[in-house]
Amino acid sequence: MTTRRKFIQAATIGAGILSTKNLFSENLSNLREPNSAFNKPIVISTWDFGIEANIDAWKILNGNGRALDAVEAGVKVAENDLHSTSVGLAGLPDREGNTTLDACIMDENYNCGSVAFLEKIKNPISVARMVMEKTPHIMLVGAGAKQFALENGFKEDDYKNPESVKAYKEWLKESKYDPMFDMKDQHDTIGMLAMDEKNNLSGACTTSGLGFKMRGRVGDSPIIGAGLYVDNEIGAATATGVGEEVIRIAGTHLVVEMMRNGKSPYEACKAAIERMVKIRKEKSKDFQVGFIAINKSGEFGGYCLQPGFNFAVYSNNIPNQLFKADSYY
Numbered sequence: 001m002t003t004r005r006k007f008i009q010a011a012t013i014g015a016g017i018l019s020t021k022n023l024f025s026e027n028l029s030n031l032r033e034p035n036s037a038f039n040k041p042i043v044i045s046t047w048d049f050g051i052e053a054n055i056d057a058w059k060i061l062n063g064n065g066r067a068l069d070a071v072e073a074g075v076k077v078a079e080n081d082l083h084s085t086s087v088g089l090a091g092l093p094d095r096e097g098n099t100t101l102d103a104c105i106m107d108e109n110y111n112c113g114s115v116a117f118l119e120k121i122k123n124p125i126s127v128a129r130m131v132m133e134k135t136p137h138i139m140l141v142g143a144g145a146k147q148f149a150l151e152n153g154f155k156e157d158d159y160k161n162p163e164s165v166k167a168y169k170e171w172l173k174e175s176k177y178d179p180m181f182d183m184k185d186q187h188d189t190i191g192m193l194a195m196d197e198k199n200n201l202s203g204a205c206t207t208s209g210l211g212f213k214m215r216g217r218v219g220d221s222p223i224i225g226a227g228l229y230v231d232n233e234i235g236a237a238t239a240t241g242v243g244e245e246v247i248r249i250a251g252t253h254l255v256v257e258m259m260r261n262g263k264s265p266y267e268a269c270k271a272a273i274e275r276m277v278k279i280r281k282e283k284s285k286d287f288q289v290g291f292i293a294i295n296k297s298g299e300f301g302g303y304c305l306q307p308g309f310n311f312a313v314y315s316n317n318i319p320n321q322l323f324k325a326d327s328y329y
């Protein structure tokens with residue numbers, strides 16, 4: 001197997017050459033070593049669907065565009081996917097059968113915007129951006145967020161994903177509300193971080209939240225400092241998994257602060273997960289959380305609680321590749 005060190009040498013020597021792709025097609029991951037060879041522009045996003053999302057983000061980054069535009073365009077790919085059961089209107093509904101959406105966005109100047117418990121609007125990330133750019137506020141929720149969206153040109157959309165409807169009907173047979181079970185199996189948020197040619201960082205995070213959640217439940221994804229944090233002096237981080245656990249430790253803010261104190265993105269994500277385990281002890285075996293992060297040198301990393309979390313990276317040296325994250329358990 002190709003070691004990380006070998007890859008870094010190859011990438012440094014032959015940036016952009018085809019053989020780099022072959023090296024990456026092996027099951028490389030972990031990123032325990034410094035990887036600043038990758039550098040900017042760079043986009044990194046959670047889970048398999050990050051690959052598709054990165055393509056649209058990269059088009060903007062590669063054309064010298066702004067990281068903020070890149071992350072908005074990137075996560076919209078997942079929001080627009082009519083089959084995604086975890087992001088956008090196609091996502092799994094709450095216990096009452098309604099899909100409710102959470103999203104937030106943050107730029108290089110500590111500007112941020114967020115929407116939570118938003119219904120029947122296709123692109124919550126763009127509403128979040130509009131909250132950031134057109135209001136003096138950071139967060140709008142529920143009916144107010146929807147009203148703001150409709151007043152600003154977004155259209156009501158009643159789309160229901162047949163797969164999510166079917167899953168809901170199955171769930172209704174028992175209507176068993178077992179959050180620990182749900183928390184482990186019914187999630188997948190897209191969080192995306194990018195650094196553009198000007199060295200500016202931005203991030204976006206969007207989700208339909210936990211499947212069959214209590215009506216009104218909001219997770220970490222729209223909460224600045226929990227599901228997403230960007231500090232353009234230091235780095236950026238985003239989260240996926242059980243939002244309650246991420247909020248409890250102000251997860252992504254913690255990751256960024258750890259990077260401020262000298263940790264690499266990988267080490268910072270790992271330290272945040274370790275903090276979670278310390279606090280939640282045995283309970284931490286029953287849920288999943290994953291963090292990804294990048295710093296101002298273009299280094300990136302990720303770490304999770306349970307095996308199975310991966311993330312997608314696209315830069316000049318990495319032709320859009322999935323990386324398997326190390327896990328605590």
Ligand code: ASP
Pocket residue numbers: 086186187188189207208209210218219220221239240241242243244
């Ligand atoms: N973090 C999301 C939430 O708690 C869910 C997920 O990432 O799967 O709503």
